[in-house]
Amino acid sequence: MIQTNHKIEFDSSRCIGCQICYKACFVDVIRWDEENKKPIFKYVEDCEHCNYCEVKCPKECIKVIPDYASQSFRQTFNRYSKYYKGV
Numbered sequence: 620m621i622q623t624n625h626k627i628e629f630d631s632s633r634c635i636g637c638q639i640c641y642k643a644c645f646v647d648v649i650r651w652d653e654e655n656k657k658p659i660f661k662y663v664e665d666c667e668h669c670n671y672c673e674v675k676c677p678k679e680c681i682k683v684i685p686d687y688a689s690q691s692f693r694q695t696f697n698r699y700s701k702y703y704k705g706v
């Protein structure tokens with residue numbers, strides 16, 4: 620498993636329980652708390668930082684903070700290292 624330190628800040632006090640973020644997330648990082656009518660953020664290390672949840676939230680409750688130093692970014696770029704000429 621790739622270790623990342625991605626973070627998602629969530630201001631629950633402004634959340635209106637519309638479920639847009641829950642429906643937007645394609646990797647199941649955002650689960651739904653039926654009892655409290657709020658999103659739950661699980662396995663945040665798997666977030667693909669598409670920012671869809673943040674952009675679509677009508678109350679600006681969500682802030683996605685990618686870990687740019689994580690192995691996942693290095694791994695992505697390593698795939699293309701044979702083309703890297705050095706700049």
Ligand code: SF4
Pocket residue numbers: 643644645646647648649665666667668669670671672673683
């Ligand atoms: S940024 Fe994208 S992948 Fe990450 S939690 Fe939001 S919708 Fe899901």
Ligand code: SF4
Pocket residue numbers: 633634635636637638639640641657658675676677678679680681
């Ligand atoms: S999109 Fe925003 S307001 Fe709607 S449930 Fe998610 S966090 Fe709450």
